Amino acid sequence: MKAIVHESKTGMKGLSCREVKTPQPKRGEVRVSLKAAGLNHRDLFVLKRHQPTDPPLIIGSDGAGVVDAVGEGVTDVKIGDEVVINPGLGWKETSDAPPKEFEILGLPDDGTFAEQVIIPAGNVVQKPEHLSWEEAGVLSLAALTAYRVLFTRARIQADMKVLIPGIGSGVATFLLQFAKAVGATVYVTSRSSEKCKMALELGADKAIDSHEDWDQALVGEKVDLLIECVGAATFDKSLQQVRPGGTVVTFGASAGDEVKLNLRQFFYGQFNLLGSTMGSAEEYQQMLEFINKHQIKPVVDHVYSLNDFQQAFERLESASQIGKIAFRI
Incomplete structure (x- = not known):
């Protein structure tokens, strides 16, 4: 089978798209013939x-496809099932960490x-x-991360x-869509006018140029919840926009x-500071129920073939994308 393999060198110089041996599922595992990743x-x-x-x-x-082989002892998954992959291994029930x-x-x-992947049967849904x-192929990691941030950690409410x-x-585009789906007011920032425009189309209540004075842009309004993923470049500036007693995740x-x-x-300021990462299998199921209920779709930026992996990685590294980058397999 064809796969993108990392070997011999650090970084992107170690990547190649080549033929590898097709894997076989062991007890409790399934093999998925991937349609997208x-x-x-x-x-x-x-x-x-x-x-x-x-x-x-x-x-x-991340990936989605059709189950084409099952290992011994697998009864809940069958050949021909169309599935998405939960990439979180070994985290079943929701917990503090x-x-x-x-x-x-x-x-x-x-x-x-790759054209095929082996995964525990409990990790396909x-x-x-x-x-x-x-859309299914790019869903899991980012959507699960966003879901745990908003619902488990921040306990978001409509007001x-x-x-x-x-x-x-x-993750940020899922955060926006999820928060709007529960009725929250959502403000976003970006240095890119194109990304600001996209955010408004997805339902953002205000999109602010990152170089602007955020206080002026928000007319002195403070927020209940700040979701930070940028880090050192924006943390202090972001914190200034949080109301006393507000929460940062x-x-x-x-x-x-x-x-x-x-x-x-x-x-x-009586602020609350919370960390978050990925999520459990239980939260994954809840996330899928949520996107099904609200018919939420990932924002897909570009779709590449496995052979065009260099272009895909360069676009990701430059942060040029809006939403997710996919491989069609």
Whole structure:
């Protein structure tokens, strides 16, 4: 089978699209013949974490396709089932934090940028009927991350005002759609006028140029909930827009891991600071029920073939995309 493999060199120089041996499912596993797969920023991190001395690795976490083989003992999944893949391994029930054994598909296990992938039977779920294969293929990691941020951690309510700096990523576009689906007021920021326009089309109540004075843009209005994934570049500026007693949830740090925090300002402001990452299988099911109920679809930016992986990764690395980038397989 054809697959995107990382080996021999660190970073994108170690990537190639080549033929590999077709895997066979073991007890409790299924094999999915993939129709589409989705890129995530995690894939860029994997290219740095996976070392040249490690065995070759098929990367990729998101995917959707048709079950074409089942291992011994599998009874709830059958050949021919159209499924999406939950890439979170070893996190079944919702909990305060993931268990120690939690892993994400695509490192250390082979992932979804291939014609076929092996996955535990419990990690495949019926594909939402309203989604195309490309939409289903890019869904899981970003949508699950957004769902846990909003519903498990922030406990979003319809009367909340929400600020999402740096709109444009897959998770951010899901955050916007999910928050609007429950009736919240949502403000977003971006340096890109194109991304601001897209956000307004998705239902954002206001889209602010990141270079503007945010206080002026919001007319002094403060928000109940700030969802931060940019990191050092925006954290202080973002925090100034939160009302006393408001909540900050962070799940990423694309512009730097470390921030300076004025503790006196923070505790006088009675702010709540929460971290979040991915989610459990239980939350995954709840997320799928939510998108089915509200007929939510991922924003698909570009679709590439596996052979065009270089272009796909370059677009992801440059943060040029609006929404998700997909591979059609």
